[in-house]
Amino acid sequence: EPEVTQTPSHQVTQMGQEVILRCVPISNHLYFYWYRQILGQKVEFLVSFYNNEISEKSEIFDDQFSVERPDGSNFTLKIRSTKLEDSAMYFCASRATGGETQYFGPGTRLLVL
Amino acid sequence: DAKTTQPPSMDCAEGRAANLPCNHSTISGNEYVYWYRQIHSQGPQYIIHGLKNNETNEMASLIITEDRKSSTLILPHATLRDTAVYYCIVRVPGANNLFFGTGTRLTVIP
Numbered sequence: 001e002p003e004v005t006q007t008p009s010h011q012v013t014q015m016g017q018e019v020i021l022r023c024v025p026i027s028n029h030l031y032f033y034w035y036r037q038i039l040g041q042k043v044e045f046l047v048s049f050y051n052n053e054i055s056e057k058s059e060i061f062d063d064q065f066s067v068e069r070p071d072g073s074n075f076t077l078k079i080r081s082t083k084l085e086d087s088a089m090y091f092c093a094s095r096a097t098g099g100e101t102q103y104f105g106p107g108t109r110l111l112v113l
Numbered sequence: 114d115a116k117t118t119q120p121p122s123m124d125c126a127e128g129r130a131a132n133l134p135c136n137h138s139t140i141s142g143n144e145y146v147y148w149y150r151q152i153h154s155q156g157p158q159y160i161i162h163g164l165k166n167n168e169t170n171e172m173a174s175l176i177i178t179e180d181r182k183s184s185t186l187i188l189p190h191a192t193l194r195d196t197a198v199y200y201c202i203v204r205v206p207g208a209n210n211l212f213f214g215t216g217t218r219l220t221v222i223p
Contacts, residue, residue: 004156033210041199043157045210056209091156100145100206104156 002026004105013082021077021108023092025110031095035086070105082112091092117201118141122218131188135201138182144205148186150197191221
């Protein structure tokens with residue numbers, strides 16, 4: 001069964017550093033999402049992406065965040081200057097055209113020191 | 114904001130049916146009911162969804178009341194691996210984001 005994959009599984013970084021989280025959505029899916037989950041809290045929507053542009057973003061997704069589909073398979077989330085409060089699990093999800101179900105990856109655990 | 118209300122926790126004996134309730138009294142006519150689960154900080158896993166008819170797949174059954182104000186997810190024979198947080202989500206078709214609430218933490222007991 002096709003799956004969404006994410007790399008790395010864990011990332012530790014220093015405050016102020018840039019990080020790039022990578023996702024490979026399910027093949028032929030064209031709708032992509034990023035969510036985050038701070039430890040012990042709810043899963044929160046960050047951004048949705050379709051046709052090479054952001055279709056919706058939450059108030060969490062400020063100027064420090066950006067997304068990109070650099071090639072035909074990867075979907076990335078970049079945090080330009082990480083803050084302590086960016087420490088969280090980051091989940092990528094994808095959805096097929098005409099489908100209504102989002103399928104999630106296993107997540108990247110980001111720890112900002 | 115999450116438009117659903119779920120009990121914070123439930124226990125179920127292994128091998129028995131787990132019945133997880135969800136209230137969504139303000140659901141709109143075109144909103145679907147989705148169920149996802151999250152096993153110990155893994156990515157949310159899709160379980161099932163429905164509009165107004167009861168649905169069944171290999172994982173679970175979804176029973177939606179006639180007025181659509183509540184639903185029940187049924188895991189027919191719970192196993193220890195079903196221990197997870199279960200989220201009930203209402204969603205308009207085509208909406209970009211899923212609003213996850215706090216869910217129900219289901220513990221399957223040996």
